[in-house]
Amino acid sequence: MRVIVCENYEEVSKEAAKIVASQLILKPDSVLGLATGSTPVGMYNILAEKNKAGEIDFKDVKSFNLDEYYPMAADHDQSYRYFMNENLFNHINIDIENTHVLNGLAENPEKECDDFEKMIDAAGGIDLQVLGIGQNGHIGFNEPDDFLYANTHLTDLTDNTIQANSRFFDKIEDVPTKALTMGIASILKSKRIIILASGENKRDAVTELIEGEISTKNPATMLKVHKDVIVICDKAAYSK
Ligand code: GLP
Numbered sequence: 001m002r003v004i005v006c007e008n009y010e011e012v013s014k015e016a017a018k019i020v021a022s023q024l025i026l027k028p029d030s031v032l033g034l035a036t037g038s039t040p041v042g043m044y045n046i047l048a049e050k051n052k053a054g055e056i057d058f059k060d061v062k063s064f065n066l067d068e069y070y071p072m073a074a075d076h077d078q079s080y081r082y083f084m085n086e087n088l089f090n091h092i093n094i095d096i097e098n099t100h101v102l103n104g105l106a107e108n109p110e111k112e113c114d115d116f117e118k119m120i121d122a123a124g125g126i127d128l129q130v131l132g133i134g135q136n137g138h139i140g141f142n143e144p145d146d147f148l149y150a151n152t153h154l155t156d157l158t159d160n161t162i163q164a165n166s167r168f169f170d171k172i173e174d175v176p177t178k179a180l181t182m183g184i185a186s187i188l189k190s191k192r193i194i195i196l197a198s199g200e201n202k203r204d205a206v207t208e209l210i211e212g213e214i215s216t217k218n219p220a221t222m223l224k225v226h227k228d229v230i231v232i233c234d235k236a237a238y239s240k
Pocket of ligand 1: 037132135139165
């Protein structure tokens, strides 16, 4: 695992955008795994600027998002589909048909998850997966537990995550208690992974990720078995 420690959030965003841009330059038809949350927003803004400036092209890119709340309508302003459209897809030349976000209203969530896995495989697998990290070490919505799921699945959210994500909703009761998420193996199958973290509230999770033992109680530590992971964090998230 390589660790890049940046001065601040802006630098984290720039470093991450540099890696994504290089990926697209080397392989214009890359398959990207994308994340939501506040952390990648700066990176998405820079990627949109680079696209506008003609430095990178999303014409042949395919994307798969890590997760979606369940139940959640795609046009709800807190859905991850809405988030991706607002923060990235509407600002770049990606074909929206090539962007895949799990359907938060799927009647048969199990089938939705199986189909999603198959679509990733059919696309040739994820070349570069972008991750954030939850305060409790979750990646996607793989929450700390006694065991973790390999494949894309429906999961319960922990109180910690519901609390952390309630800042985006009017009241905590509005936060969905379940989500569809790629599993740990779905994430580890990606050829390269970058994981972004910024701010003091991520310090414990990042310390565990870098120094801790592999444990299902901190799902991000599972990344230690992957041969090409880059942690990009700022000093506030790293200082231990
Ligand atoms: C959310 C998402 C994760 C994200 C994490 C951190 O719940 N499911 O994919 O990485 O929480 O979010 P933030 O970047 O806003 O701290």
